[in-house]
Amino acid sequence: MSQRMNTEARREQMARAALDLLAERGSEGFNIADLAESVGLVPSAVYRHFEGREDVLDAALDVFRDRVYRLVDAARNEAENPLMALELLLTRHAKLIESGGAVPYIMASMNAPGGHAARRSKTERIFRGYVSRVEAVVRDGQVSGQVRSDVDPATAALLFAGLIQPAIQLRHAEGERFDISAHVARVWDLFRRAVGHD
Amino acid sequence: MSQRMNTEARREQMARAALDLLAERGSEGFNIADLAESVGLVPSAVYRHFEGREDVLDAALDVFRDRVYRLVDAARNEAENPLMALELLLTRHAKLIESGGAVPYIMASMNAPGGHAARRSKTERIFRGYVSRVEAVVRDGQVSGQVRSDVDPATAALLFAGLIQPAIQLRHAEGERFDISAHVARVWDLFRRAVGHD
DNA sequence: TCCTCATGTGAATCTATATTCACATCATAA
DNA sequence: TTATGATGTGAATATAGATTCACATGAGGA
Numbered sequence: 001m002s003q004r005m006n007t008e009a010r011r012e013q014m015a016r017a018a019l020d021l022l023a024e025r026g027s028e029g030f031n032i033a034d035l036a037e038s039v040g041l042v043p044s045a046v047y048r049h050f051e052g053r054e055d056v057l058d059a060a061l062d063v064f065r066d067r068v069y070r071l072v073d074a075a076r077n078e079a080e081n082p083l084m085a086l087e088l089l090l091t092r093h094a095k096l097i098e099s100g101g102a103v104p105y106i107m108a109s110m111n112a113p114g115g116h117a118a119r120r121s122k123t124e125r126i127f128r129g130y131v132s133r134v135e136a137v138v139r140d141g142q143v144s145g146q147v148r149s150d151v152d153p154a155t156a157a158l159l160f161a162g163l164i165q166p167a168i169q170l171r172h173a174e175g176e177r178f179d180i181s182a183h184v185a186r187v188w189d190l191f192r193r194a195v196g197h198d
Numbered sequence: 199m200s201q202r203m204n205t206e207a208r209r210e211q212m213a214r215a216a217l218d219l220l221a222e223r224g225s226e227g228f229n230i231a232d233l234a235e236s237v238g239l240v241p242s243a244v245y246r247h248f249e250g251r252e253d254v255l256d257a258a259l260d261v262f263r264d265r266v267y268r269l270v271d272a273a274r275n276e277a278e279n280p281l282m283a284l285e286l287l288l289t290r291h292a293k294l295i296e297s298g299g300a301v302p303y304i305m306a307s308m309n310a311p312g313g314h315a316a317r318r319s320k321t322e323r324i325f326r327g328y329v330s331r332v333e334a335v336v337r338d339g340q341v342s343g344q345v346r347s348d349v350d351p352a353t354a355a356l357l358f359a360g361l362i363q364p365a366i367q368l369r370h371a372e373g374e375r376f377d378i379s380a381h382v383a384r385v386w387d388l389f390r391r392a393v394g395h396d
Numbered sequence: 397t398c399c400t401c402a403t404g405t406g407a408a409t410c411t412a413t414a415t416t417c418a419c420a421t422c423a424t425a426a
Numbered sequence: 427t428t429a430t431g432a433t434g435t436g437a438a439t440a441t442a443g444a445t446t447c448a449c450a451t452g453a454g455g456a
Contacts, residue, residue: 001420001421001422001433001434001435002433002434002435004421004422004423004432004433004434005433006432006433007432007433010433027226028225028226031412031413031414032413032414032415033412033413033414041433041434041435042434042435042436043413043414043415043435044415044416044417044434044435044436044437045433045434045435047414047415047416048432048433048434049433052414052415053413053414053415120371121371123371124371124372127367127368127371128368128371131364151388152384155381155384155385155388156388158364158365158368158381158385159360159361159364159385159388159389161360161364162357162359162360162361162362162363162364162385163357163360164360165360165363165364166329166356166357166359166360166363167356169325170325170326170356173318173319173321173322173325173326174322183353183356186350186353187353187356187357187360190349190353190354190357190392190393191357191392193391193392194388194389194391194392195388198396199403199404199405199450199451199452200403200404200405202402202403202404202451202452202453203403204402204403205402205403208403229442229443229444230443230444230445231442231443231444239403239404239405240404240405240406241405241443241444241445242404242405242406242407242445242446242447243403243404243405244444245444245445245446246402246403246404247403250444250445251443251444251445
């Protein structure tokens with residue numbers, strides 16, 4: 001028999017493992033058997049801790065949301081000023097993508113139609129939460145004078161999200177051949193010119 | 199019995215229908231039974247014209263690719279100058295998304311991991327083809343002097359793709375509430391400032 | 397007109413997964 | 427030490443969906 005674990009710890013472990021699997025195969029390729037195996041258990045054991053497949057995906061999304069939001073908040077706290085916060089955030093996204101972390105994939109495929117309605121609306125909320133956090137940083141930038149006041153913060157926040165999204169696709173498709181950090185550095189210059197003072 | 203049709207016409211019809219279904223439900227939710235019904239046939243009839251599900255998806259991607267590329271080429275031909283070509287292309291993307299056309303969805307979910315390897319590499323090629331067409335327009339812009347020469351065309355092309363991608367997500371999630379044409383107009387100003395002079 | 401092939405149909409079949417269930421085993425509290 | 431509830435296991439079961447197959451039918455050429 002495998003190592004026993006109380007259900008709270010097991011849920012946590014499985015949610016993280018599920019997120020990793022989602023990163024590799026997407027929700028389409030995700031299945032209970034692989035999840036169970038990845039934590040050294042048998043498929044039926046998953047049902048000791050989750051109501052079913054959707055419940056697992058829901059928990060994985062919670063993990064995802066916490067990680068992403070933490071990433072934004074950390075960048076905001078650590079940087080000296082709002083623009084540097086966005087730059088830091090962008091480079092950290094790139095690093096995560098390079099290391100194959102789960103965050104990037106989900107961010108990119110969040111929009112997949114089909115699938116469970118509740119799951120979709122959850123990913124929608126997560127994305128909006130992300131964007132509104134970035135939007136807040138943009139507003140900070142306007143207060144500090146780094147960002148032009150005629151820039152619409154919501155628009156700039158969506159543009160920021162767009163800096164990384166196509167790069168995620170290419171990275172996923174081309175792997176190492178696509179130097180995402182280098183791309184991000186170049187596109188950051190464009191973004192700064194777009195929102196900053198000349 | 200349903201209307202008979204020769205296999206070439208039927209394949210074409212089914213490929214288009216498949217693309218519409220993909221737009222609604224994604225590849226995860228796409229199934230042969232619904233496809234058959236949407237053209238007034240019975241599931242097994244699909245196999246008269248396609249080898250199987252993957253073959254259908256492949257054909258749908260061909261339709262998708264042709265439409266997208268045509269969109270870029272048309273914008274390039276119709277506009278007076280490269281920057282206006284990009285603006286026209288962007289607004290047409292927005293229109294397509296508003297009308298619920300299939301193009302936007304696939305563009306957005308193209309990166310979904312999992313799934314058939316051949317299909318993935320096909321979507322990758324399509325995306326790269328799209329980006330390199332946009333890249334060519336950017337180069338034109340540099341030649342004509344509208345785009346700064348220190349801008350990397352590949353980077354700008356990816357940024358351009360990023361203008362529309364997050365908007366697709368929001369549109370998909372929020373529907374009518376998200377005014378994508380208005381957003382696109384605002385983000386275009388940012389893009390022009392990023393790549394243009396002054 | 398009659399034949400034959402291409403196309404359409406409905407009923408199987410096959411397969412991958414999720415899910416359930418009866419049973420086993422371990423931790424721990426009394 | 428023993429009883430009990432929580433966790434893990436392996437063998438069913440259930441189901442959705444793709445795929446196959448034998449048969450039907452209609453259009454067009456001999």
